[in-house]
Amino acid sequence: MSHTPASRRAFLAAASAAGGSLLVSRRGAAAAPAPTMDSTLIGTSKWDLDTPALCVDLDRLEGNIATMQARVTKQGIATRPHAKTHKCAAIAKLQLAAGAIGICTAKVSEAEALMDAGVDRLCMTTSNPAVSKIRRAMRLRQRSPHFIQAVDEAQNARDLNDAAKEAGVCADVVIDVAVGTRSGIPAGPDVIALAQLIDRLPHLRLRGMLSYDGGAQHVTGFAERKRRALEAIAPNAELFAQLTKAGHAMEIFSGGGTGTYSVQHLVPGFTDVQVGSYVFMDMQYLAVGGEDGPVYRDFDVSLTVMATMLNNRFPGRLTTDAGAKALTLNQPTAGVIGEPGFSYNAGSDEFGVITFTESAKRYAIGDRLELIVPHCDPAVNLYDRIHAVRKDRVEAVWAIDARGRSQ
Amino acid sequence: MSHTPASRRAFLAAASAAGGSLLVSRRGAAAAPAPTMDSTLIGTSKWDLDTPALCVDLDRLEGNIATMQARVTKQGIATRPHAKTHKCAAIAKLQLAAGAIGICTAKVSEAEALMDAGVDRLCMTTSNPAVSKIRRAMRLRQRSPHFIQAVDEAQNARDLNDAAKEAGVCADVVIDVAVGTRSGIPAGPDVIALAQLIDRLPHLRLRGMLSYDGGAQHVTGFAERKRRALEAIAPNAELFAQLTKAGHAMEIFSGGGTGTYSVQHLVPGFTDVQVGSYVFMDMQYLAVGGEDGPVYRDFDVSLTVMATMLNNRFPGRLTTDAGAKALTLNQPTAGVIGEPGFSYNAGSDEFGVITFTESAKRYAIGDRLELIVPHCDPAVNLYDRIHAVRKDRVEAVWAIDARGRSQ
Numbered sequence: 001m002s003h004t005p006a007s008r009r010a011f012l013a014a015a016s017a018a019g020g021s022l023l024v025s026r027r028g029a030a031a032a033p034a035p036t037m038d039s040t041l042i043g044t045s046k047w048d049l050d051t052p053a054l055c056v057d058l059d060r061l062e063g064n065i066a067t068m069q070a071r072v073t074k075q076g077i078a079t080r081p082h083a084k085t086h087k088c089a090a091i092a093k094l095q096l097a098a099g100a101i102g103i104c105t106a107k108v109s110e111a112e113a114l115m116d117a118g119v120d121r122l123c124m125t126t127s128n129p130a131v132s133k134i135r136r137a138m139r140l141r142q143r144s145p146h147f148i149q150a151v152d153e154a155q156n157a158r159d160l161n162d163a164a165k166e167a168g169v170c171a172d173v174v175i176d177v178a179v180g181t182r183s184g185i186p187a188g189p190d191v192i193a194l195a196q197l198i199d200r201l202p203h204l205r206l207r208g209m210l211s212y213d214g215g216a217q218h219v220t221g222f223a224e225r226k227r228r229a230l231e232a233i234a235p236n237a238e239l240f241a242q243l244t245k246a247g248h249a250m251e252i253f254s255g256g257g258t259g260t261y262s263v264q265h266l267v268p269g270f271t272d273v274q275v276g277s278y279v280f281m282d283m284q285y286l287a288v289g290g291e292d293g294p295v296y297r298d299f300d301v302s303l304t305v306m307a308t309m310l311n312n313r314f315p316g317r318l319t320t321d322a323g324a325k326a327l328t329l330n331q332p333t334a335g336v337i338g339e340p341g342f343s344y345n346a347g348s349d350e351f352g353v354i355t356f357t358e359s360a361k362r363y364a365i366g367d368r369l370e371l372i373v374p375h376c377d378p379a380v381n382l383y384d385r386i387h388a389v390r391k392d393r394v395e396a397v398w399a400i401d402a403r404g405r406s407q
Numbered sequence: 408m409s410h411t412p413a414s415r416r417a418f419l420a421a422a423s424a425a426g427g428s429l430l431v432s433r434r435g436a437a438a439a440p441a442p443t444m445d446s447t448l449i450g451t452s453k454w455d456l457d458t459p460a461l462c463v464d465l466d467r468l469e470g471n472i473a474t475m476q477a478r479v480t481k482q483g484i485a486t487r488p489h490a491k492t493h494k495c496a497a498i499a500k501l502q503l504a505a506g507a508i509g510i511c512t513a514k515v516s517e518a519e520a521l522m523d524a525g526v527d528r529l530c531m532t533t534s535n536p537a538v539s540k541i542r543r544a545m546r547l548r549q550r551s552p553h554f555i556q557a558v559d560e561a562q563n564a565r566d567l568n569d570a571a572k573e574a575g576v577c578a579d580v581v582i583d584v585a586v587g588t589r590s591g592i593p594a595g596p597d598v599i600a601l602a603q604l605i606d607r608l609p610h611l612r613l614r615g616m617l618s619y620d621g622g623a624q625h626v627t628g629f630a631e632r633k634r635r636a637l638e639a640i641a642p643n644a645e646l647f648a649q650l651t652k653a654g655h656a657m658e659i660f661s662g663g664g665t666g667t668y669s670v671q672h673l674v675p676g677f678t679d680v681q682v683g684s685y686v687f688m689d690m691q692y693l694a695v696g697g698e699d700g701p702v703y704r705d706f707d708v709s710l711t712v713m714a715t716m717l718n719n720r721f722p723g724r725l726t727t728d729a730g731a732k733a734l735t736l737n738q739p740t741a742g743v744i745g746e747p748g749f750s751y752n753a754g755s756d757e758f759g760v761i762t763f764t765e766s767a768k769r770y771a772i773g774d775r776l777e778l779i780v781p782h783c784d785p786a787v788n789l790y791d792r793i794h795a796v797r798k799d800r801v802e803a804v805w806a807i808d809a810r811g812r813s814q
Contacts, residue, residue: 050516050539050814084757106757107728109457126757129715129728129773132457152718153772181721182758214755308536311559314588321514321536324785325813329736348621349784350491350513350533350813351589365560366536377756378731382788384811404791404810406732406757407457 037397044394047368052326053306054383058390060302068278069098075265078272085276085377087402089117104274108136109405117401120144127152134159138167150176152185164203172207179213179232187235195248208252211236217259222291229260240269280376283332309367320352330374337370444792444804451801454775459733460713461790465797467709475685476505482672485679492683492784494809496524511681515543516812524808527551534559541566545574559583559592571610579614586620586639594642602655615659618643624666629698636667647676687783690739716774727759737781744777
């Protein structure tokens with residue numbers, strides 16, 4: 001990823017502007033009130049929370065959800081947001097209330113946690129490589145008729161058929177067709193054979209295919225990102241047409257992410273985007289560039305970590321209480337809102353070390369800082385709860401239900 | 408950190424050798440049986456666990472604890488192991504049972520979790536920069552007469568005195584004297600003034616000082632590591648002598664870590680080592696070098712993550728289910744036991760991508776791998792529990808009590 005001090009300044013400036021000029025903020029929409037984990041914090045200023053504290057600005061979060069839904073709907077496709085980003089049932093419910101047709105999960109334990117918290121329109125985007133996990137997935141299918149499972153291999157499909165039979169269900173499945181070389185089955189005759197096998201297996205029902213291009217999402221520069229995303233998915237689109245023509249039930253053709261959401265409708269047959277990071281944004285997505293310039297501004301930064309100054313004794317250096325265990329080691333490193341000249345190093349597990357030559361204010365021990373996280377998904381995964389904040393006051397404390405659910 | 412393929416091979420070979428030639432393995436020692444979180448897993452082979460699964464080999468863990476305790480005792484100092492590494496009361500109890508004089512914690516929420524789980528000889532090695540946290544610390548002091556709190560500043564000492572008074576206790580404190588520029592107060596007249604202030608404040612009782620040199624622990628090469636550690640702490644040792652001579656109660660002079668434990672007794676007045684990683688070991692510590700060669704073998708690798716093969720379809724590449732959310736992004740990257748030629752990239756949040764030119768076996772989807780983590784502390788912090796394994800069978804499942812306690 002290209003990353004210069006100049007762009008860092010630009011996107012920190014963008015992030016610290018109050019409210020997002022692009023976005024209309026709406027209250028609550030149709031979502032049911034979310035459960036609150038710690039009611040004693042309601043009304044507390046985010047600046048008074050014990051730190052490190054993970055916060056989400058509700059006006060911005062709701063704005064991001066509304067913006068994504070409106071834009072994608074206008075393009076004639078749907079959203080099926082990926083919960084690997086937020087792992088939070090309260091946020092999944094806001095996405096569904098805004099019109100999402102389902103919620104994606106990466107791991108079966110993640111799906112279990114969300115279903116336990118009342119989110120049942122789930123699509124597992126990764127195949128389960130062990131029979132024990134396949135059985136767990138089929139227990140979820142027993143609980144919800146809306147559960148969809150990815151498969152990417154003949155033996156995996158057979159194991160899933162056996163588990164579905166055992167569970168007394170018919171498993172809705174989608175084929176995970178690779179884009180790149182990380183996961184899924186490459187577009188080609190093996191996919192066609194797998195679709196035919198699925199149609200023959202009595203306890204499986206084919207619903208379509210997935211084609212997520214993880215590599216395209218963070219390509220710097222909108223034009224190049226668009227070009228690479230459309231080029232990489234072209235063989236999959238051709239395959240989708242072929243499978244449809246052959247009479248397979250291909251109602252789903254899902255993929256894309258926050259970096260490519262606005263171009264996915266150009267893929268023939270494409271039905272829905274598995275967008276994740278748009279709800280929060282982070283330093284990585286700010287840096288990938290937008291259609292209108294070097295800062296990606298389609299969505300507003302809603303996710304921040306509040307930190308506290310621990311040490312100001314060493315010239316040109318400051319130490320905070322937010323290190324790798326609060327922020328991860330992803331690049332670009334955390335941004336300090338209002339301090340574009342700060343370079344943040346979360347290389348210590350417990351401490352963040354800031355180096356700087358200029359500073360907007362003189363910091364005392366105990367002063368708070370608000371940080372933009374490097375990469376939202378793994379940062380959120382470090383916390384048990386998130387403080388939902390409106391106009392800097394805690395309005396709710398939400399469980400990060402699937403935190404740590406990497407199985 | 409220097410890191411070559413050759414040394415990677417050497418330390419993976421060392422790690423995969425069955426048992427540690429240096430170590431004597433002992434069962435249970437005097438520790439009370441640890442509570443088990445999920446009794447259904449007892450007796451399960453680690454190769455059958457749902458993955459990613461964090462495991463600790465009990466023979467090696469007990470061996471590491473016994474080895475550290477024996478060596479440090481022989482050198483005339485004590486151990487006060489740091490719980491930031493394991494965050495696990497069951498392991499802290501093993502350390503105390505083996506002779507540790509206390510347990511260190513980095514954050515107040517970490518100390519709370521461990522005390523809740525029955526570990527009360529705690530020393531908080533970081534000052535609390537907010538009054539709310541200082542009050543939390545003093546509630547811990549109310550619960551345990553063995554609780555010790557670091558301070559590093561006059562105002563912090565006054566706030567702590569107020570909170571101790573409010574809680575009706577006398578706070579035992581140690582001064583955090585900096586080594587390097589990350590935290591603590593630099594050795595010099597400010598420390599002397601702080602010691603005098605502490606002696607005047609009626610609700611504080613000075614017990615000594617801390618001097619942890621985080622930077623020295625991972626210096627590559629034993630001789631250079633020793634030289635730098637002893638050089639960096641020299642002013643602190645001089646200060647310790649000065650404070651003792653001036654009549655302050657300096658019974659504690661604590662610091663050091665797994666990288667420098669064997670040289671800390673050379674520091675005049677030094678009382679105990681805050682060793683952490685030695686219980687587990689990791690790719691980082693294997694690479695720092697030992698007294699006898701390029702692989703640091705004083706302790707044996709006890710901590711591993713079990714992972715599953717997800718995809719084998721792309722030539723020279725394999726995809727597993729253990730990415731950054733299971734391993735962190737620390738460097739050097741994870742090691743695959745038995746596969747010294749594998750290069751492991753945990754850069755995807757959910758997936759690990761292995762590239763290789765040679766392989767000890769042909770991997771099928773669903774096959775398990777055993778991984779050595781890049782850096783044990785933040786990796787353990789991703790998991791709610793750890794499978795305590797002996798001869799590959801689960802003997803207990805321990806809570807990682809302070810997981811995520813970064814406040």
